[in-house]
Amino acid sequence: MTELQFQHVNKAFGATLAARDVCFRVPSKSFGVVIGPSGCGKSSLLSLAAGLDEPSSGYVFLGGKEVRGIRDDVALLFQNYNLFPWMTAQANVAFGLSMRGMRQREASAKALEYLNDVGLGACANKIPAELSGGMKQRVALARALALKPGLLLMDEPFAALDYQTRKIMQRYVLSTRERTGATVLLVTHDLAEALTLADRLVLMSGAPGSVQEVIDIAAPHPRDLSHPGLAALMRKLEAHLEAEAVLSEFTADERGRMLANE
Amino acid sequence: MSTPKRLIATDLSIDQPSEVRITIVPPDVTQAGTAQSDIKPVAGNVSRALGIGSFLMVWLVVGLLWELLAAKGILNGRVLVPPSGFLPYLIQGQGAAGIGYNKVTFDTAILATLMRVLVGFILALAASLLGAILICAVRPFRLALLPLARTIAPIAPVAWIPLAITVVGLGSGAAIFVVFMGIVGSATVAAVAALDDVPDEYRKVARLLGAAGANYWLRVIVPAAAPALVTTMRMSFFGAWMAVLAGEMAGISSGLGALIILGQQQFNMKLVMSGIVVIGLLGFVIDQLLAWVGRRLVWWEGRQQRWSTPR
Numbered sequence: 108m109t110e111l112q113f114q115h116v117n118k119a120f121g122a123t124l125a126a127r128d129v130c131f132r133v134p135s136k137s138f139g140v141v142i143g144p145s146g147c148g149k150s151s152l153l154s155l156a157a158g159l160d161e162p163s164s165g166y167v168f169l170g171g172k173e174v175r176g177i178r179d180d181v182a183l184l185f186q187n188y189n190l191f192p193w194m195t196a197q198a199n200v201a202f203g204l205s206m207r208g209m210r211q212r213e214a215s216a217k218a219l220e221y222l223n224d225v226g227l228g229a230c231a232n233k234i235p236a237e238l239s240g241g242m243k244q245r246v247a248l249a250r251a252l253a254l255k256p257g258l259l260l261m262d263e264p265f266a267a268l269d270y271q272t273r274k275i276m277q278r279y280v281l282s283t284r285e286r287t288g289a290t291v292l293l294v295t296h297d298l299a300e301a302l303t304l305a306d307r308l309v310l311m312s313g314a315p316g317s318v319q320e321v322i323d324i325a326a327p328h329p330r331d332l333s334h335p336g337l338a339a340l341m342r343k344l345e346a347h348l349e350a351e352a353v354l355s356e357f358t359a360d361e362r363g364r365m366l367a368n369e
Numbered sequence: 370m371s372t373p374k375r376l377i378a379t380d381l382s383i384d385q386p387s388e389v390r391i392t393i394v395p396p397d398v399t400q401a402g403t404a405q406s407d408i409k410p411v412a413g414n415v416s417r418a419l420g421i422g423s424f425l426m427v428w429l430v431v432g433l434l435w436e437l438l439a440a441k442g443i444l445n446g447r448v449l450v451p452p453s454g455f456l457p458y459l460i461q462g463q464g465a466a467g468i469g470y471n472k473v474t475f476d477t478a479i480l481a482t483l484m485r486v487l488v489g490f491i492l493a494l495a496a497s498l499l500g501a502i503l504i505c506a507v508r509p510f511r512l513a514l515l516p517l518a519r520t521i522a523p524i525a526p527v528a529w530i531p532l533a534i535t536v537v538g539l540g541s542g543a544a545i546f547v548v549f550m551g552i553v554g555s556a557t558v559a560a561v562a563a564l565d566d567v568p569d570e571y572r573k574v575a576r577l578l579g580a581a582g583a584n585y586w587l588r589v590i591v592p593a594a595a596p597a598l599v600t601t602m603r604m605s606f607f608g609a610w611m612a613v614l615a616g617e618m619a620g621i622s623s624g625l626g627a628l629i630i631l632g633q634q635q636f637n638m639k640l641v642m643s644g645i646v647v648i649g650l651l652g653f654v655i656d657q658l659l660a661w662v663g664r665r666l667v668w669w670e671g672r673q674q675r676w677s678t679p680r
Contacts, residue, residue: 154573157577159573159576177576177577177579179579181577183577185574187570189570189571189573189574191571191574191589192669193592193593193595193667193668193669203577203578203579206578206579206580206581206584207579234669234673236669236673237672237673250578254578
């Protein structure tokens with residue numbers, strides 16, 4: 108069981124409050140998506156869930172245990188892939204396995220299996236600079252999945268990809284989630300992506316980030332975004348993000364006064 | 370060029386409100402455009418040959434100009450001996466100064482200087498890298514060693530010569546000491562900056578993948594900083610080369626630096642000019658050697674460039 112839970116989490120960087128009283132839950136084996144404007148602390152939430160950072164106050168629980176530091180069963184996927192440029196694709200995937208005690212030879216063989224899974228077995232000896240954006244992200248995904256994570260965190264992983272590759276990767280992530288049973292938390296500002304993937308959608312407001320609404324979406328995959336229910340939700344979310352964009356033009360004090368007058 | 374299939378116009382029916390008008394515009398193909406096959410990439414070995422060619426050409430022009438000015442009497446050929454005066458002297462191996470036990474020849478001077486600079490340089494680089502890793506990895510070391518390195522860095526190598534001669538005595542030990550002290554501070558400060566500049570994302574990924582201790586530093590942080598560390602290595606060599614020559618000129622009475630000082634004292638300007646040319650050429654060759662080593666150390670950057678250059 109790898110349910111992820113944020114309980115009254117506040118996160119400040121110096122005098123700046125990035126996230127305020129964040130409370131939400133991503134049930135075990137489900138696909139959570141956090142959506143919100145830039146600077147609403149979405150990525151900070153992932154760092155907290157990964158154990159790379161600590162909340163200023165509040166708690167993050169994973170599988171019922173408080174997250175305190177890095178755990179073996181959590182993997183994080185970044186927008187910029189963050190593959191090590193001095194390692195081949197195979198060595199990148201094998202790195203995490205060897206760091207967790209697997210013998211180098213065995214780790215290399217296992218890495219090749221995971222690369223084959225993402226359709227990149229033929230590119231095992233290529234370095235990241237010789238791969239396209241989509242291929243790099245697939246190697247990064249193979250590196251993450253090789254660790255057999257109970258929780259897969261993704262920080263706008265497809266934002267730098269072209270439309271077709273993004274669609275292919277979304278389908279791949281969905282099928283991988285089905286196969287591995289991992290809990291997923293993805294951060295994005297792409298509405299269509301959020302509605303395509305999410306079982307649970309966490310809508311955030313900006314500066315400081317706070318949870319506006321948590322929406323469960325029960326719809327089979329692949330989803331038709333022109334379905335009346337999803338289309339209506341899309342319009343609602345668009346309206347929210349547009350309002351957030353207008354609000355972002357004002358200072359925090361002005362925003363507070365405006366919200367108080369509503 | 371074939372016209373692409375117009376998917377939207379033929380395969381899809383688009384129901385749009387009446388005020389929305391969508392027009393499919395045919396591709397605008399200009400015949401005069403440059404075709405991909407017309408682009409001629411410059412191969413890596415061609416650009417390297419161009420570099421060597423321009424190097425030789427520049428020195429040929431400088432040499433010819435020098436000869437001309439000396440022949441016309443504009444330059445004093447006895448002081449600024451032209452290449453036709455000192456090159457045969459150098460090639461025939463006549464370069465020597467002093468007599469008896471104190472006689473210094475070119476080959477022994479070159480060997481002594483090279484040995485001193487390489488030993489001092491390698492020891493200083495190893496100490497700098499180790500020190501930089503300790504400074505970056507352990508907070509108390511940063512507090513203790515970094516101010517020390519920053520204080521040593523601005524001390525000119527020649528300032529260490531009196532101390533070196535007093536403590537180690539005349540000879541190779543003193544020269545190695547001067548080289549070591551002359552570059553260890555600045556190389557440490559530069560290496561710390563290189564390690565500190567490693568992107569946070571690599572650190573996060575390494576930690577998430579379970580890297581710690583020596584694995585974290587040697588398999589992630591040092592390779593990530595390698596391009597900047599290689600630049601530090603090459604810059605440090607110039608410092609080391611200047612330090613050893615200054616040391617040999619200012620008291621350690623052997624090696625290339627001592628040879629040209631002896632040449633000056635005996636007004637043997639052929640020897641002085643030959644010495645200067647040998648110092649320049651050796652420095653250039655060793656720098657090229659270090660550049661080659663650097664390319665091997667950061668091999669992935671070469672593959673990256675090949676990939677991003679049109680072939």
